[in-house]
Amino acid sequence: MSRLVPILRRLAAAALAAVLATPALAEIRATDITGRAVVLDAPAQRIVLGEGRHLGVLAMLHENPVALVAGWRQDKALDPVTEAAYAERFPGIADIPAVGAGNRQLSVESVIALQPDLVLLALVDATDPQMAQPLAQLQAAGIPYAFVDFFAKPMQNSLPSLAFLGAVTGAEARAAEFAGVYQAHLARIADRLAAAKPASPRVFVQVHAGPDRCCPTVGAGVFDDFVTAAGGHNIGRDLVPGVMGNLSLESLIAADPDVYLATGGQHMAARGGLVLGAGYDAAAARASLAALVAAPGLSGLRAVEEGRALGIWHMFNDSLFHIALIERLAQLFHPDLFADLDPEATMRDLTGRFAPVQVPGTWWVTLK
Template sequence: MTIAGALRTHLTRLACALAMLAAAGAASAQPVTVTDVLGRTVSLPGPAKRIVLAQGRQLNALGLLHPEPLSLLAGWGADHQRQNPDAYARYRSRFPGIDAIPTVGDGATEAGFSLEKTVALAPDLVILSGSLAGTRHGSGDLVLRLEAVGIKVAVVDFYLKPLTDTVPSLRILGKLIGREQQAEDFIRFYEDRLGRIARRLEGARRPSVFIHAHAGGPECCSTPGRGTFDDFITAAGGSNMSAPLLPGATGQISLEQLISSDPEVYVATGGTHMARLGGLVLGLGVPRETAAAGFAKLLAQPGISTLSAVRNRRATAMWQLFNDTPLHVVAIEALAKWIHPERFADLDPAATLAEAARFSAIPLDGTLWLDAPASGQAPARP
């Protein structure tokens, strides 16, 4: 081949390569339209590249769909570091720039959200949780305030109605960030696990279950009402003892109420946020010995130790932060084993967690639940 011919061949290949890159770029910039969990239509000119997470905890879901979720963030709520320090530490280890991401509020309330800071970050999308977005359509509504200054808003939720909103929320996020296939892969895994549980529960009796949230702190007893862990209990074949007692998603009952109700299954929840209160510590990176020692201390407390569930070795524990992540499928499996051991002897939540870790941007190691103490391992008295 002559030099001129070789040059023409090279230029032709280069032109083809550039055309392919241009086509790929055009494809990635195709308009995106979704319907969020409030039924609102949200349209973007292309997948979002500068996202503000009004609640930082939504990173729990984003990190299941994108291998580098922090690369998409223009800003976020400060709640992730405060409420989920174990996961935050893992993100910081893998993505050292995490501390430089600007915060736009406390991530807890609409009043704590800064519209001014958000506007200054020029995001192409703000993602709100259902609890922040609300359902109001008045002048105080956060959705309307953002839209009034020209900012696109999408509402997703994994907390208030997890069994209703998790799958739609994953699809919404997947489409908005251009990771639809990853979202569908996780949804298939998620629905397969829940379907397996539902099929085995046909005709089953529903034992009473008490969730002792943030257990071991100075007050007893915080517990879920409707939604959140109540949905998990229902999916696992139980009946939430507290649901008829509380008007909202969470609330407080007295220790006396717990003792008199005497649920068949007792489930304590905890996290690394409970360490400073002397409460139950579970979570990412928490050694099993640490979690087990705290659990034994809790079960030996006056009142708690008198429960039938404790005496019958039907007292267990799990990570509180299962309550706002699609990883709650693991929690539901654990609950199903605890509530109906005769139906789910072969169910392996640890294997399900290992499978979920394939999707996760961070390691999912640590102690996220504890089964009831074995016979002969009664908790030591304080």
């Protein structure tokens, strides 16, 4: 026994030294788009989404994004065609519990019951007065939350938001891979514009384009960012205050833009407006664009008469695949400078590499 004690002591000391030498599981520390520090014990595996559309962003980073979603708010959901495509591959999407309705309502009780690792919210939630109490309750319950933005300032915030998601879900390499592709495509456009210094066409963007009212448009932010990146000048920036505004038909005719853009999607079908995007073929999209610009006033716009009218999928305003749209706009604005671009191929490549499901559709359309 006297010989055994020293041996046991040495073994105990060695075991203790091994424990002390083994690094503890490293915390994950990341900074969200608002500058908030978010600390997690491990990569998030149970996430509550404040917007259903952010499932598509998770899908860019993970082969099975549905497995990471513990619950979601029924706000800004996936369109029916896209959700059906996800459901076919990931049947578990039907079992994701709701934690709130539209209009940014969030049931904190439902969230707490799910015991998520992270609640992922949009930038607008950070300043929405009705979210002040839910955020305080999440804080008191010890549930981490964070803000991302792919909408308000897409050119500024999309890649940092993706990098944040990569960091908190253990997919940094995948986020960096997409960032490299995105930046290479964007640099090609920016470098040519900087070298050639072409005149910027004056562009009007009619958002949620329909026959019922004319003409809702955008000021700074969102589609304005895409127009600017493609070498155009959004006249809405000069004519409406803030991010959104409305321009009368008379003012639009007087402004006489060089290019007319209209945004639409499945959500405009019930209003007889521009329909394109997931589930629509080019013929249906083209017919709806033709019907839209046949309206009095729009039909006489120089941009329409001279073939510089383009219908675009409205949901590019919340999709990192907007780099393909920027390429298409660059071709429209400066056809000689960007004749070699292939935005359709860019869109196919991006969805093929960074989306787990392929959704057929038409993402932009001309009159011919």
